[in-house]
Amino acid sequence: MKKSLADRIEQYIKVLIARSEENQIIIQRMELAETFCCVPSQVTYVIGTRFTEKTGYYTESRRGGKGYIRISLLDDEEAGDLWRNDLFIFIDSLLDARILSKNEGEMLKHLVIQSTRHIPAQQKRQFYEDFQRALDEFTK
């Protein structure tokens, strides 16, 4: 399968992070754009879609001379919780919309918390995501 440019840049960055000591890298947007022969905003796009809090990353940057972008991989604990929080907010929204009853909402939250106890943190994120999508599907 042919990968999109965005996919390739994403992979490249992930390899760099994996090879790094501190699970974080500092890059220059222009430099990376040159490496991939694309416009700089393409890099911004990749970072904005693939390296977000919800995908488990945190970024900082500075403009101007000697500007840079720092991308750090959040540890699993932080990342997983973000997703769970998001899922719970979604459940609450279904409650507000009267699509779920109060009891059902509480049940789901209980089930989510208890049934993921033994799932490794890394996979929890995926679970929360899948769970939310499934819930969305079902209540549509």
Place this chain on the structure above:
Amino acid sequence: MKKSLADRIEQYIKVLIARSEENQIIIQRMELAETFCCVPSQVTYVIGTRFTEKTGYYTESRRGGKGYIRISLLDDEEAGDLWRNDLFIFIDSLLDARILSKNEGEMLKHLVIQSTRHIPAQQKRQFYEDFQRALDEFTK
């Protein structure tokens, strides 16, 4: 009996999967449509009718540039899933006992199926077990 276009596309995909290493293929809808000189939505139709959970397949897709459709053949472990059946029997018992509504039962089954899609088979057993215990706790 003359085979319909849908049948031929189905066959074609199944051959591709059989020949693949991982029992899964990634195709482009447009490409396949061109191969069979039909409209792209014909491919969607075939996938929607022939490659479903019930027939033992699982599909994912992505839109946009370099989009694709991935079709995977579930192995017996995933398809049969005895432990999941146990959980479903438990859910049914709650239904019989009027502790859960029909809709709630269906929702839970849907959530269980969909949200464990990316959990490795090995860890699913533990998940079902935890899920059942949590459900038991909550409904007591």
Place this chain on the structure above:
DNA sequence: AAATAAAAGTCAAACAAGGTCAAAGGATGA
């Protein structure tokens, strides 16, 4: 301090997929 240069950010347009849905066409069985 002001001007300049060197970054990164924003945003919207153009493009490139796949998804949906309903209408029309065909096959099959009573």
Place this chain on the structure above:
DNA sequence: TCATCCTTTGACCTTGTTTGACTTTTATTT
């Protein structure tokens, strides 16, 4: 023949990618 179910098609929708013109911020030079 008629009803029903499966198939085929196409118009329109949604999502994801790529590009570039323009803006903002920061460091450096004058």
